[in-house]
Amino acid sequence: MSQSGRKGTVRVILKAPIFSQYSLVGLRTFLYDIETSSGVADTPLVVKMSYQVVGRMPEDKVLAIAHKAKVGHLPKAYMTRDLWKMSDGVRQIFYERSKELSENENEIATYEDRVLRALGYTKYLPSKNLFSKSVKFIPLMVDQMLDCLHDLRYKAHILHRNISCHNIMYEIRDGVPYFILIDFDLEKLVEDDGDPSMVPKHRTGTLPFMAHEILLEMVHKDNADFKPKVVHRLRHDIESLLNVSLWSTMTMPVVHDAKQKKAI
Template sequence: MVCQLEQLSSDKLGQIPHPHLGDFDYLRDPQQFAQDFKHNPEGLVGAKYLFKCSDGYTRIFVIKRVLYRAEGIIDQASVVVEVECVCTESDCQWHRDRQVMKISFSSRGRSSEDALIWEARSKAESTGDLWAFNHLPQIIDSITITYDETTAQGRLKTHPKENYKERVMRVTVLEELHPLSELEDPRDLAQVFYDVLQIHQWLYECAGILHRDLSIGNVMFRQKDGKIYGVLNDFDLSSRVQDMSNGSASDQRTGTRPFMSIDLLNPNWEGGHLYRHDIESLFYIMLCLACRYRRPNVPTPEPRAYSAWFSGTDQQVFDNKNSFLTDPHAKAPPIQPYFAGFKPWLERIYTKLHSGYKRRPTYSSGVSSQPGIQSAYDEDDEDPNFDWNTLNKRASYTTMRSIMSSFEGKSLKTRWASWNRDN
């Protein structure tokens, strides 16, 4: 293998000139892109590229700024940039609103983000759940680029015979959404979280999609007619529920470490990615925001709360979270005054998760014992029908909805008004 690598030219090894030099690039070589910009995406600013769109047009865009570079996930880090179309087509929709381009490197066999979002939007249209459109990302265009067989990555894939996951580069252009840091009213923030809870459940129940990577960067909002709508963004690590049942989509533990559930950080966990793991992630997002920020865009001084969750190894974060969530004498969260309205939410959700983890059975069909997870050995431990997916309904949508549907004594807007309570 080393000998073959030595025979490759510099361009085949993925070494390319800076995008400011020469003609426009075509985003055609994922290896060169990853090598040059994965760790320093700021070098992309000012670059111009040709984008061969699905409508037949070839458009030129310039990268204006780097918005985000993902860290702490299983797949290679995604890069999200703001782009501006500079093509001459008068009817080009890229001229109308702010757009972002996401460049990610995922397994070729994994369902693409654009495919899952299109499925969800088609389901919303066919079922009449039009409210869901306001809470899903809007994709403008997307292309998938494979590694050429003459590149180092392309040659490398021919050698491992088993368990090799070939990767592709996915380039997706989407409507630009707003981050939580732009919100000023705590009630608007609460509505965004309640919206995300609703669309997450609708995706799971109606569209058959589990998100699997709730993080503070993936909870966003859009403004429409002066109103704010929470949006669940970034479906790179999402899976179809039917695929997860046969194990094809649950062989890797996905998520962003500070917001991952205890189970998914536990090396002994064998139960796959469950619905409640996303609910637990939503709790950590709200907890970290309320305790690590004075306001949505103003961090608290160092040392900040739960810093170990952001800097530790999987084992360290697991140990820390396990202690936090199962210790009856755990220190109360340092909720900042701006977020005082979230205290009842966080206390009630904490109680549910604490109780669920403490009381779940030590063993369950297909699930090994969980070292490090305490158990109270009460009536739930003897329950052969214990619902692991929701910790016996403690982390169910019904439970969360009852907690999050009002804020500071006033009801929030329920978007999914036709939800069936018997589900």
């Protein structure tokens, strides 16, 4: 992988898998513990691999914009690399074959080309582990994330668009949780008035935490009488944050020990 601001490459060894998820729009995300061939950072690192639409701004560049705008509560990215495109493999073969067999352009099987991107950043702690022990830090999480979302929108002109329990992590600073917003694969740059710089093709988010207005549009998307398409705004991310905070009051960690599970 390429290390930000330095020449050469860093050899990365994948260790234990931490997390995997398939989102609404087919965005597959995998998170691994890693070892590196050199001292990249003083803290443990992870690598996130996900399929992004070709042409979408890479996450490390999005984070660079946000950090430059002095937005807090963001991860520190150390390494990045584009691995391969779907068009380099089987998808393209099927497309070419479909093109040969189709009588007109409307019959050709199409797909949205994506690239598998790897991003190495600091390993943070899952917020659900914190809230499974006590809910007293939920107001702190909400307060910090509101600051982060507000500054993203008005300082960096970025909407996250995928606020979920998995995308809010934390670390301990001065004995207090410091929450971190991760996973900017579905972000969108916006203009000063809040309109997206480019019209997105998909509704985005993690289903249990999505804003009600966006969910309604998904349900009625084929209804000609339904109101025009909803533009994703900051208020939708804030509503998702509300849903995360409610979920956090009820979450429990995965328990593998039989005695501990029985005690709970």
